[in-house]
Amino acid sequence: MKRRSRVPLYLLAAGTAVVVVAGLLGSLSRRDRPDAGEGSPPTPVVAPVSPGGAALADAARRYIPLADARPVMETLRGHLPGELRGQNDAAIESVWPDWVASRDAAIRARVQRGDEDSLVFFWYFGTSFTNLPPVTARNAPGLGGPEAAERMLQQRLDRLLDALSVPGADERVQFARSVVERRGISPSTPAGRAEARRYLGEIRARVVREYDEHQQALRSMQEQDSADALAGFATMYRERGLSSDTSVLAAFAVEQALSDLRAGGVLGDGAVRRAAVVGPGLDFANKDDGYDFYPVQTIQPFALADSLIRLGLASADDLAITTLDLSDRVNQHIESARRKARAGQGYVLHLPLDAVEAWNPELVAYWARAGDRIGRESQAIVPPSSAGRIRVRAVTIPPMRVLSVVPRDLNIVLERLDPPSGMRFDAIVATNILVYYDAFEQALALANIAAMLRPGGILLSNTPVPPTAGMKLSERFTTVSYSARQRDYLFWYTRQ
Numbered sequence: 001m002k003r004r005s006r007v008p009l010y011l012l013a014a015g016t017a018v019v020v021v022a023g024l025l026g027s028l029s030r031r032d033r034p035d036a037g038e039g040s041p042p043t044p045v046v047a048p049v050s051p052g053g054a055a056l057a058d059a060a061r062r063y064i065p066l067a068d069a070r071p072v073m074e075t076l077r078g079h080l081p082g083e084l085r086g087q088n089d090a091a092i093e094s095v096w097p098d099w100v101a102s103r104d105a106a107i108r109a110r111v112q113r114g115d116e117d118s119l120v121f122f123w124y125f126g127t128s129f130t131n132l133p134p135v136t137a138r139n140a141p142g143l144g145g146p147e148a149a150e151r152m153l154q155q156r157l158d159r160l161l162d163a164l165s166v167p168g169a170d171e172r173v174q175f176a177r178s179v180v181e182r183r184g185i186s187p188s189t190p191a192g193r194a195e196a197r198r199y200l201g202e203i204r205a206r207v208v209r210e211y212d213e214h215q216q217a218l219r220s221m222q223e224q225d226s227a228d229a230l231a232g233f234a235t236m237y238r239e240r241g242l243s244s245d246t247s248v249l250a251a252f253a254v255e256q257a258l259s260d261l262r263a264g265g266v267l268g269d270g271a272v273r274r275a276a277v278v279g280p281g282l283d284f285a286n287k288d289d290g291y292d293f294y295p296v297q298t299i300q301p302f303a304l305a306d307s308l309i310r311l312g313l314a315s316a317d318d319l320a321i322t323t324l325d326l327s328d329r330v331n332q333h334i335e336s337a338r339r340k341a342r343a344g345q346g347y348v349l350h351l352p353l354d355a356v357e358a359w360n361p362e363l364v365a366y367w368a369r370a371g372d373r374i375g376r377e378s379q380a381i382v383p384p385s386s387a388g389r390i391r392v393r394a395v396t397i398p399p400m401r402v403l404s405v406v407p408r409d410l411n412i413v414l415e416r417l418d419p420p421s422g423m424r425f426d427a428i429v430a431t432n433i434l435v436y437y438d439a440f441e442q443a444l445a446l447a448n449i450a451a452m453l454r455p456g457g458i459l460l461s462n463t464p465v466p467p468t469a470g471m472k473l474s475e476r477f478t479t480v481s482y483s484a485r486q487r488d489y490l491f492w493y494t495r496q
């Protein structure tokens with residue numbers, strides 16, 4: 001734990017830089033993959049729902065009231081969107097409902113652009129639709145230089161288009177096809193294939209441009225050490241599509257922060273009965289540390305339960321986790337896991353770790369134990385040798401634990417749940433999400449989080465956001481070292 005004022009800016013930036021690392025694996029046909037829950041008895045499960053869990057599953061969802069947004073507008077007068085800037089109270093009151101509804105729709109529309117980004121990463125790095133080597137930063141030199149890498153990318157595109165034309169049962173390919181179809185393109189016809197090729201080329205050009213701009217912005221921020229640069233870092237993805245990427249690294253970071261909170265006396269034994277994950281994400285296509293040789297999965301809700309129980313902050317039989325996400329794909333994935341759990345099927349979590357990266361030994365130790373408090377070790381899918389060196393574990397999470405995770409559709413910038421008092425969350429985790437918003441939107445999100453936390457409740461976020469009435473940013477924070485070249489910071493906020 002260190003004092004916040006000592007965080008060097010360039011280190012902050014290093015934590016969330018999109019470092020496209022390599023090492024992704026060869027293909028594995030669907031029939032080689034064990035189904036989630038293989039081996040679980042097919043006995044229908046009715047979860048004993050804790051009162052807290054039930055209250056949150058049914059809690060009303062509503063837009064942020066103007067009264068809660070007013071203090072934010074006061075503090076961030078210079079950062080208001082055009083429609084709200086320079087208006088008197090009466091004018092703001094009259095435009096507020098329309099502004100909230102239209103901003104909600106605009107934010108939700110960004111999911112589509114994030115889906116397109118995932119398609120590009122799938123094309124570059126995916127191993128489930130082709131045996132061709134992924135084109136990653138690590139193995140590009142071995143392919144024989146930029147022209148050879150470009151030729152490989154075009155061959156990979158041909159394989160991807162083949163897969164899109166006959167998608168079969170693979171959920172990633174089905175999803176990729178649905179993204180293309182949303183544009184009115186049918187990749188099964190020769191004309192549609194040509195259109196799909198053009199469309200993917202356009203998305204690729206945008207993603208590459210955004211990546212270059214991001215790198216440039218990072219460099220310029222690393223050269224400064226000012227408040228502006230810090231604000232720039234904290235809102236770095238505000239124009240980006242909303243991506244769903246996730247990996248075991250975020251789970252490690254949260255466990256480290258919870259351990260610090262416990263050591264610092266901020267959270268004690270059994271302090272958490274109700275926790276929320278804002279933006280749990282889906283591990284879909286390999287970008288930084290995700291892979292596609294196992295089924296699409298969400299990690300954070302289960303990893304959070306595992307960490308809370310390991311640290312004694314929650315009891316295994318009295319913990320309800322609510323996920324708050326605006327992505328239908330994320331919410332439907334968790335709903336589907338719950339449906340299978342009700343039929344007696346567990347959830348298999350794959351935990352991959354690149355064996356080439358020089359990870360911090362604490363991260364490796366975390367990876368080796370993750371899931372042991374909530375599930376049982378099971379047979380992991382073996383990555384193909386063409387994949388390079390990778391370690392992988394699998395943990396099967398029993399149906400009861402799966403059913404303790406309840407997804408709610410929610411845009412944290414503009415919406416909140418309204419649980420009965422006494423049923424508010426003890427802890428909320430929001431990693432790699434607030435960075436997608438500008439300072440005003442972040443402050444609104446913090447106001448919504450404040451409204452859902454009990455007094456003394458904790459928010460953990462790796463984005464330093466402008467403080468909001470009712471939420472106190474701690475001077476202490478957690479420094480998380482993943483490896484010599486990757487680190488992150490988790491900030492602690494306490495509900496006053």
Ligand SMILES: C[S@@+](CC[C@H](N)C(=O)[O-])C[C@H]1O[C@@H](n2cnc3c(N)ncnc32)[C@H](O)[C@@H]1O
Pocket residue numbers: 107242243244245246247250278279280281282300324325326327330410411412413430431432433436
């Ligand atoms: C990049 S992923 C991060 C996943 C995970 N928290 C982690 O740290 O690995 C961002 C997640 O936040 C969700 N998200 C983005 N904006 C959101 C919003 N305004 N409200 C709720 N969820 C949001 C996305 O759908 C996605 O699931």
